[in-house]
Amino acid sequence: MKLAVKQQANVQDTLKRVKDEVHPAPKTVPHNVVKTKKPQAPKKLFPDSALFQRWGEDLPEAEQRKAQDLFHRFGYNVYLSNQLPLDRSLPDTRDSRCLQKTYPSQLPSLSVILIFMDEALSVIQRAITSIINRTPLWLLKEIILVDDFSSNGELKIPLNEKIEFYNQMYPGLLKIIRHAERKGLAHARNTGWKAASADVVVILDAHVEVNVGWAEPILARIQEDRTVIISPVFDNVRFDTFQLLKYEVAVDGFNWQLWCRYDFVPQTWIDLGDVTAPVRSPSIMGILAANRLFLGEIGALDDGMLVYGGENVELSLRVLKEEPGGRYTLPVLTLAIVTCIALMVSDSDHQNANNIQLAGCWKTLERIFSGDNPQFPHLWSTPSNSGIDYGDISSKRMLQEKLKCKSFDWYLKNVYPVLKPIPIHDIVGYGRMKNSLDKGICLDRGPVTNNIPIMYACHELGSQYVYYRLTGEFYVGSLVAEVHSDDLCLTDPGHREEPTLEQCSKAAQNKLHIYWDFKQGGAMVNRDTHRCLEIRREPSGTYVPVLQTCTAQVWEIQYTLGNLSQTNVL
Template identity: 65%
Template sequence: MLRRNVLGVLSIGLLLVFALNLLLIFYTKRIVQELILGDRQNKLHFAPSELNWTVMDRLSRLEANLQHLKQTMKLATKQSEDGICTLAMVKDEKLYPFPDRAHAKEGGFFKENPHKVLFPDSELFKKWGRDLSEAQQKEAEDLFQKFGYNVYLSDRLPLDRTLPDTRDSRCHWKQYPSQLPSLSVILIFMDEALTVIQRAITSIIQRTPPRLLKEIILVDDFSSHGELKADLDEKIKLYNQKCPGLLKIVRHTERRGLAAARNTGREAATADVVAILDAHIEVNVGWAEPILARIQEDRTVIISPVFDNILFDTFELIKYALAVDGFNWELWCRYDALPKAWVDLHDVTAPVRSPSIMGILAANRLFLEEIGSLDGGMLTYGGENVELSLRVWQCGGKIEVLPCSRVAHLERHHKPYSLDLRIPLKRNALRVAEIWMDEYKDMVYMAWNIPLQNSGIDFGDISSRMAFGRN
């Protein structure tokens, strides 16, 4: 009874705030319209540019808050119906759609900096941080060099911030079966910023139906940063207090590389479907249902969501256009044009067949195991996605990109964990060529400018992987 009363009060409060925000938006828009018509231009004592900025900024924030309120109300209603845990993270902070505008006082964009600019050539400060003190600049730059993105800003953003819905509007009308497979989400990390990992976890919990989300498995590939030890363990305990047993963590005792870490996550998973993601992501609304419905239709489909980009400096979300995932002769991934067969369908919500995946993927857990999962012999980073893609197509599977599933990916400005990625990339590419590309492997050697004989590159034992090609 007490729980029902609390939920009732919460719902009424949210409805009142929602209605008040609607009235504010209508009133503000009316002022804008009258300004355009010139009715009130002479009555205001500040410049039109200042007025437009103030009004638009207020509108943006109101709309973001409205979106968050709607999501919260929907989530609260659903949770009360299902009787499953919910999270309310960082509720004492405001939600800002534009972090650069929101944190002007701590990392300002629109004020003159009275302090000396310490790092005029740093990419971090090209669009951000004009109002930071010298001590704050040093802290932000140190973190940037350490992680490759703006940890200073990440630590000051809400963990449950609102993202714009980047799906095509026609995705909103898609209907999915009421009964869908269970989902294990695997997050791989190595020396990631703690708040970035927390934001990924929070987005998954808040934007995945609780009845579908069985577990979130964190795989630590031997991180060295102290906050990813006891501090992260403490955060996991707090999550599990609200959602018992939801979060699990597996730690490598030595650095094993991206492919091996993803295999560790798959081996620990217990749900029907595994979504193997980086830990520097934020899933968007409605991301999981298209994946689970498609894999329920065909267990041999390996799924890629559509990526959006989180800018490394401002953390603003940039929408990426729909494309398929391809690769060049160096076996480095790239975006390719949509196939004509898909365009001719005239259905922007339909799955798109793709040659490859970018690395983030979802699959039927047992099918992924049957075809050999990822090649654990890949070192560090790069090439494992192309190797899996070639194997999927040659072992009775297929790869598709789902337009209605969107995941925002934080792309680093630089990767601090490897000074020269070309070394493992080259080595991994030759490994893929030797296993899967037969007479076409010459093209890979040529692309890397490596002699076919006596290359001097040890790509490891490939006998176990060759066995999949013979079966």
């Protein structure tokens, strides 16, 4: 009996313990303690916005809306910029050997030109503040702001008031010039250059922050050689967090869209073993420094370039000059990257017209890109190939003759050999490719991490550039501009339905099936497998490219040249 009672008591204890664990009794709270509820994290209103991928985790919803609105308007995190100190500290990203360099006590005077159009006021103020705080004042003669017809209200009276405030502390240091209509970057930079009075001009965008010791290497290099134009190495300030990201030393180049790009430094500079030495560059970015008078002697920037893009490449090309004895160098303009500075830049359809005008100024480019029958207008998304009027360029060619500029052919061979020539002479079709089953979709390069082409809604971007060569290859995607890289060729692997994209040189070496027969408005037939590239509708409703026995499907390429005869039009 005692054992049974004890066992019953154990069962009751167990049941009570389980009950307490599942439904615990409320704890007694002392009368003087207030129980608080843990706040919930704000709901993410814009989970797909680039602004909130690394920033704004705990931002209240109303502030998220405000930040996203400013981001949509400016393209960078103005909400955060407005909260950061104007004189915030920045890490010194220079190589330690740069800190050991010394510069002459007597250096040229400096005019800093800041170009802007609808930037955020706090970003412009931070640029001004960094220049004042990190430039020796005995060198800094003036800061010239050029407003290229901004519509942002805070860049009117509020900016004038800020300038007046700065000038109370530094009399006459800041000047502002406002365009009555939008002129573009090249014109705005020339406006600032014409207004400058110092020995050296440094032309910057207004969304920059300069770091400690930025000016002395530039001024010292130009003092050594007044014909040097400097394109400084700069780091990056992230558009979302305003965190500084260090960029490694690189030289400035461009691709066949004539957009700027970074190239590897030459081996000759590496062999010097001196990271503080300037390095020659085949081109310049828009940010540059030059002797003010010398920049005028070579014609300054081409302010016929409208709004944005191309003027930096044009300046780079213009200065090739013949030396006595028939030797060609870069005697007038030594494009130089100065490595011992830290200049930060935050991320932020006239490019087409500018590039075509640039092509018109240089006969080799003119043969490639313009003239009576422009062969590659798609490089700048030009809507047709009926001829392009790029205006009167006679004065530009007269300037080239005055400067004794060498040809673009010579430039490619002697100055920029890493720019891979376009196979211009045997490309007979190019642009977007459409199939007869659906005219709204185009053959597309697809994700860069994959080697499978796709069909995608037609657009003007480089992933849908297709080039058909007389030799039979189809290049898919933007033309590769680097000598050491390769274009992608459309391939029939022979053993599956999916076509692939392979590097052309390797595909040819491996005897893959990269040669196709095609006539405008006809089938795309692989020469080796005799299969056709066609498209098939999936159960989801999307189309995919497939390789199969030829049916009645036909293709059309956007532009045809030379031997690619036109049989049908979709």
